[in-house]
Amino acid sequence: MKNKIGVYICHCGSNISDYVDVKKLNEITAKIEGVNIAKDTMFACADSTQKEIIDDIKSNELDSIVIASCSPKLHLETFRNVAIRAGLNPYNYVQVNIREQCSWAHSDDKKGATLKALQLVKAGIERVKRSQALEPIEISSRNVVLIVGAGVAGMRSAIELADMGTEVYLIEREYFVGGRTSQWNTLFTTDETGEQVIKRLYKKVISYKSITLFTGAEIVSKSGGIGKFDIKLKIKPRHIKPNCELDWKKFDKAVSVCPIEVEDEFNFGLTKRKAIFMNYKSEFPQIPAIDTENCNRCGECVKICPEIDLDQKDEILNIKVGAILLTTGADPYEPKKDEYGYKTLDNVITLQQLKRLIELNDDKNLSYKGKKIKDVAFIYCVGSRQEEGGNTYCSRYCCTSAIHSAILLKNKYRDIRNYHINRGIRTYGKQELLYKESSENGDIYLQFFEDKIPTVEKSKNGATIKVIDILTTNREIELEADLVVLVTGMVPRKDNTIAGILKVPIGRDKFFNEIHPKLRPVETVIDAVYIAGACQAPRTIRESIDSALSATAKANSLISKGKIDLEPTLAQIDTSTCEWCGKCVDVCPYSAIKKVEKEGKQIAEIIESNCKGCGMCMPVCPSNSIQLIGYTDTEIESMIEALIS
Amino acid sequence: MESPKILVFSTEKISDPAIDLTGLLKKYYPSTVYTIAIPCSSAVKPKWIMHAFEKGFAGVFIAADGTDCPFSEKCTENTGNIVSHTHEFMKEKGIDPARLKMAAICSVCTDPFVKHMKSFLKFLTENKEQKN
């Protein structure tokens, strides 16, 4: 208990003293037990007063101070600084709000205000008496970030972190980097190609010594927390001997002799590929891969290419990092069988397939399954904005992407005619210009309501689409299309085991969830685990990059100093009374409590690096074994008593 | 006759700034309203509330974070649970559960705060008179 307390009561010009009898207050305060000095002052925040307080603390060896003035939101830090300058622990300072919550709120009741001020000051004194000197909790951190997913967001963030002097592990589940963007070909709104963009990023990534890239790599397990994560990685073999120069002609031949043919996921099943493959010639890393799952180890390829090594095995690697950034991206929505004729009609494909189809076709003709394509009908919001069942959210990028694809088609193949059967075009911002360009190209837009969706039927030349068009007074419009493109949106990755390993919360839409979309948009409730790009929500490339760079700034400022200061306001468990029940764990939003065994007894323990000091665990504890520093039972209860006295 | 005393548990980030702003805007509420600020409204212990009643507070008001809570989406639910638990304790002790109230107060919700204080005080005063 403190017993050399200094109390200062501020007039705040006349803002307080006009309504609160400061002099009288001061007199009474001086008599309270434990109070060593009681003074009133015109402006407590004035430089001269601050100096005076410092002198008082030093000369009278005060052990704590109370200042009754304005709201702590204004000057708590100011006076904590005063305490520090006087050599006093800042947590042995209590600010009592007698302006906003007293003199101003009760200027209609001077007597009441004075009485209240007195009680507030008393409560402040009681609180400061029981205050503990606290130091911020300091934990060391590694200036290393693990980035999961080497798509645009992951690679861009890796480069930026490396620029800032942070070491990076960049891991990619696939054999090649680039994620969805590499499949995307020409991009809105700059008309760069995915290949170019990935090339720019990859060249930069490999130019840094501080970035270590693993392809075919996944997280197996995680331990530790903020500043000190220990991660176990599993790396799939590529089956090509390390550091060898590969002869491309031999590789081509090896591909041709490979007897395995599987659906090519890179082209969304439009083509087949071999077990030994590269998705496109300029793909990175510039080394082919043999996918272990499909290879039957016949050895035909080894006969041609001695660089191939079919005996390579999974590799397990342990890495130590300070923070984790998830940029795992999204999957395209896979339409259900027969959804608008998908997989039942010959000429129904998804937008993603169309993107690949444009890439696979020559410049003269667009053909699909050997048939020349002239009329292309885009059906929008497939798998997005569903009122029942499926996804309720809007996938954000698809309107613009479909329109941009239509423009590309029109520019590349003059006689193409595009029909956009949509639910209201959402080309927000500058993307609106693409919508205009496509319209002016002669693309026809038809709009339908969710409850009257278009029908796609087989016809002689392709498909007949019937749609009730709200832009033509709900008239039923019929059109013939050679190719039906389902504009499918984004869904969370099918395989999201990483969320389980890292305990990243999943939102209503099944994407990873941030703490707060505005306050902390790239942080998760797991400290030092950040999310960016399309794993968080459907996004365009630019938006993904914005979020990736944002996460970069946050991660860097957290771990680059080598140590992390945490607020000392933490929950504490009374180990003698705790009878493990787990209720506190259920309610804690930060997974900051774990079960431990101590002296043969199961009890809860606070993981200090995770605790944010919200105190939610306290009221649920049946044995009242949790106290929040600064808000302990004795502090609060003595304040209550002082307030009522 | 002295008017009944109300103890308000406010939250440092959200509802306490609203109570500050109430004073700033010179919107008056009774001077027998006392505030203790804590990090989150879900951290109020029933024990504290019971202590306040024991020591003579006529009413306790939790100015909750509601959906604005910076800590958890479940704050409203958690605070609600605290209130209902405390209500049980109050019933055991023969205290009218209506003497404990909770409402979400956003960081600029000055009018709602004043309204709540005035009506709560009115209720407590009437209640007290009836008892007398």
Place this chain on the structure above:
Amino acid sequence: MAENTNNNEYDVLVIGGGIAGEEAALNLANQNFKVILVEKDLSLGGKMIHLSKVFPTLDCAACITTPKVSETARHPNIHIFTYSEIENIEKKSEREFNATLIEKPTYVEDNCTGCQLCEEKCPVIVKDQYQWDLVGRKAIYIPFSIANPRIAAIDIDNCILCGACEKVCPADCIDFTQIEKKSQIKVKAVIIATGYNLFDAKIIKRYNVGTVKNVITSMQMERQLVPTRPFNNVLRPSDGKMPDNIAYVLCVGSRDETVGNPICSQVCCMYSTKQAQLIMGALPMADVTIYYINIRAFGKGFCEFYQQAKGMGVEFVKGKVARIEQGEDENVILRYEDIIKGTVQEAEHDLVVLSVGILPNTDYTGFFKNGGVEQDKFNYVKQTDELLSPALTSINGVFAAGTSTGPMDIPDTILSAGAASSETASYLRKAK
């Protein structure tokens, strides 16, 4: 880095103290860079601090902005100049910019405690720009209740120099002798976070803004919905009646070639939907109709938010309002084509809100001495590597954050500011 002790030297100049500028400044300051933040207005907080609740989470804007504002104001690495402007910036070489800072006089010294006694005594009443002219303020005034810094300023254009404020000020901080202060500063990088302007609906003649009384802008409605609002409820201007049939006109100044702004403002659909939901709360009996071309509910949780509004009974009518005219009883008549019915309709509402779009704030164009920052065709800052480095501008070392590069909602603005701070940090570190 922050060890730099020279008063006129900083690592980064952030122009604009709105949410973007604050986020960028905080990120950099947390990485130990010394930041100077220049805001032309009297308070930090930009436009966001004036908003009511924000979509799609409906959390209160002040609850998000004010902690950020005070964190910025408190940060030891951030030096704030409010009511100040940048006159010019000259790039000397990489990581070497000279800028001229102008501190405009407020005629009130910084030791003002914000007690507002002067306001009570000031005899001059003018329109309050922070309440979008809905109510009045004095010639000496605290900008708004949650302003930061929360100190008074004298609007010298309207002040009659009666000296009443000087007499009553307990802190003795009124100083009529203040003059504009010019100073030279040196910085290593610049972030443009100058934000946006709102479209002036008067430009559209057939909307009769000004002559038809009960037509207000969305920002005026926003102010009526804020808890710190000027009136205690949503009222229409002509007679102070509580409206019970409110209309929103979307795409006012957006997606419109005739006003030179063919792009979509990205936020109006959602803020209108949000206001509609809030009105449903404030005036439970009121009908709200939103006239739209396309509802752009594209972001995380937006579409669900739009569906929620529909579920609450907000009526969405597809059709652009073509004319706004005066009806009987001060009511307002909207003429539009109901696209779904395919017929021309005239609807009467007692209050009409124009959901005005976003235009670039082109202040930044005047900053740079030799060769300005390149603009895109709509006068936003041109993003020279839009896809991979969205914050880069045509000048190395000058970065753009938030709506200075195009229309954006708050979450996107914060991300964009984060990106700008990140690029700035690595630009600064390359010097080492």
Place this chain on the structure above:
Amino acid sequence: MSKINPEFTNELKKFGAVNINACYNCGNCTAVCSLSTEDNSFPRMMLRASVLGLDTKIETSLDPWLCYYCGECSETCPREANPGELMMTLRRWLTAKYDWTGLSGLLYTSIPALIIGFILVAIAIIGVGYTMQFNVESIMEFGHDFEMFAIMGVFSLILVPNIIRMFWFTVLKEKIKVPLISYIKGVWDLILHMFTQKNALTCENNTFRWFEHFLIVIGYLLLLFTTVFLNWFETENTFVIWLGYIVGAIIFVFTFDFILSRIKKSKELSKFSHPSDWLFVIWLFLMGLSAFIVRIFIDTDLIDSNIWLYFVHLIILAQWALLIVPFGKWTHFLYRSFAMYFKKLEEDSK
């Protein structure tokens, strides 16, 4: 059920329509139009039908005729799709559609055909002159006879059948049952509309333009009346001569103003001009001007030595009467009036 015909816009583009595909269906054009009503809303639906190629919908519609092209819709169109010009284009397309000879369509869409047509008429007139050895007296008499026969011929062989075709497309084909009395009751309105085009006054800020148009119509009809029935060029009656001078002057002064505004593109409606628009105003101007000058030459007895001048006038007149009146923009005057009449019938039938 309607089938999309995307080729239609290409066909329509030959008639003029410019940027209609830019439309994003906001409905501003329809709502801003002073003539559209709840029961009768245009031009967006016409634009929509054009974009989708719903030609039967357009063929049976009277809406294009109800538009007086004040330009408000085009001026305020947020996508600059120019709906006003589309309505004008549709009038051209419909004129071609109604015309059983098919010449309208040809002249609208092919500038070479147009030039050939004009040259052929000029050659024919010169040929006739040649057969008369360029004798002033007989040529002027021929001119007068030609006028009468041309009017009657064009009217009975082309315009009346075309109006009947229009009636077929818009009323009969649509199976609109109209009581006989409505046909009679509407006649007065038909005549009134024809000569005053009073609906144009409903358009925003259109009073002066309407007045100009009205004066030209009156001037034109009077010129027709004086030349055909009063045989202006051969009369000695002072009143007729003066009347002739005045109406001639009215025509060329106001048409000159129209031409000027098309050149300056000052008004929305004059920003885009189809060849047929140019032809119409220029020929009307030339008619007024040449008639005026011919009369001066007659009054100053210079005509005998300047017979070429009358020839020029006669060629202009013949081109006007044989090409522009039956196949060109002149027909709008009739179709528009009948469209009002049919519209009234349609309304009465409901």
